[in-house]
Amino acid sequence: MRIYQWLDSRLNLKPVERTLLDEPIPGGASWIYVFGSATLFLFLLQAVTGMFLAVYYAPTPDHAYDSIQFIEEQVTFGAFVRGLHHWGASAMVVAIGLHMLQAFLYGAYKPPREMMWMVGVVLFLIVMAFAFTGYLLPWDQTAYWATQIGLNMVGTVPVVGEFLMRVMRGGEVLGALTLSRFFAVHVLFLPALLIGLIAAHLFILRRVGPAGPWTDERASLGSETFYPRQVYMDAVVMLVVFAVISSLALLVPFPLTDKADPSDTSFVPVPEWYFLFYYELLKYVHGPLEPLATWVLPMLVVLGMLFWPFIDRNPVRNPIKRPAALAAGAVFLVVVFSLLGISLKNLYAVPRVDPAIAKGRALFYQFGCVGCHRIHGEGGAIGPDLSFVGDKRPDREWHLKHFKDPQSVSPGSFMPKFPLTDPQLNELTSYMLSLKKTP
């Protein structure tokens, strides 16, 4: 407090404090107004975790993957910091979605707040650009192939598409130049742009003031200062958001897929969940209609969102008296969420691999089994070929006994006993049983 007084006596801080904290909120503080602050908080969290990730990250194809693996496995809290950045990105999309939904429902885009809405839509597009450029940076298979698809979609735009795609890629192929420019855009260009536009968004907010309730009766209750009640609500929501993201970062690991391999065209990438609805849409549109989905429709939606304050000219803010606008919004949401739902259902309908099999497979390499046994052409030829051992020996008990003591069920075998724990025994057996002609 003393320091504050010392500074205040020199810098005259009291008026600044009053401007910041005594902002009048029409109709009083409310939990419905927290989404903007939550988005801003998430942006700051992304900025901080991003800066720290940059401490170890190397934006070149020969080091990017290894440097992220180093963060994941060698750096204390490395997986946590990367997890915060990963889940923070998803949370940011959710927060922006809710913030826009609230602004839409409350008619907060109507005069005199058209510019605030438009800057907001641009901010949303920048966040999507963040997501697209950030996705490539780990340089794993998912990153590489998802970006490849995204760039190809840009290429379908008529006349300028090919040129645009090449500029984004930095050349003929997706490679070193693409990675370094995506990195620069993700960590330098976009943040600068975003900070500038956030400032503009907040400046407009302070000039025109928050919209407040849609009915005049509630607004006539009078306004309340931003501090302390709205600040308290914002702070509580930020803490909850932080707790959720931290828990996800700690509990849900987000491992890398294999290192990017440009020659492996069999890899099927799946985009992040917030691009899934669009990914699903593209499945339904083929042939000459494809450009309709890859760029005509997205462009119309973006333009529609951007100029929405001028399309919906009804001055009333009460949602009950705006059936047309609300119906348009509802149709948009129903389409997006149906596509997302179908996409998620399809993804989870794919037969899931028993995690024990993957673990058993890892053990197979870890214990050097591959030195003697061959599976589909890979490995030594000293022991029996195990490519289809699941067909030959379908009995689980046999494998369990055999791994504990090979000679007990297979007299004369010179396979050594391995010091396997019980879970490891089970995992290795699951892997053996999965090796079949027909899965």
Next chain:
Amino acid sequence: MSEHQRGGEEGGAHTPVGTRRTFFGWVTKVAAGLIGLGLVIPLAGYVISPALKRRARPWVDVGSLADVPPGDPKQLDHVTTIQDGYLKSQSQKAVWAVKQPDGQVRVFSPMCTHLGCGYRWDGEERQFKCPCHGSVFDIEGKVVAGPAPRPLDLLPSKIENGRLLVVFKEFKPGTREVVEL
């Protein structure tokens, strides 16, 4: 609206006062503090941890015991893979191995204890000689002449299945005591 007071300064906006105001301020501070702690601790560990990690010094196979002739020092290559963050590189050093009458082997660090120059074995005079400032050591590593402050530094070594294994270390040159770097 009994707990609300009309503040005069901002065009008549309500603002909570008294214990309610204190409570909101307090919750805000606690939330900010928790978020701050939740970030500062992991981020500090994140930045500091690799800086404090000691480089692992593994046992390295430098050759067969049969390659070291009894009575004559032999220079052997000591090749290690160095993990530099996410980069791996090979480091090649040479060490001096001297077979003892009892079959054991003593391995000397290849750096002169004076200022860290590489010394060589003079087979005729049966002495290790450093070309930089003329330090001379006998086959036991003891200082015979020159400015070297201490005998040649011994490296940990062991023999397994007829192979000689050595851990490479570096020591501070120019001091009487042996100080590992």
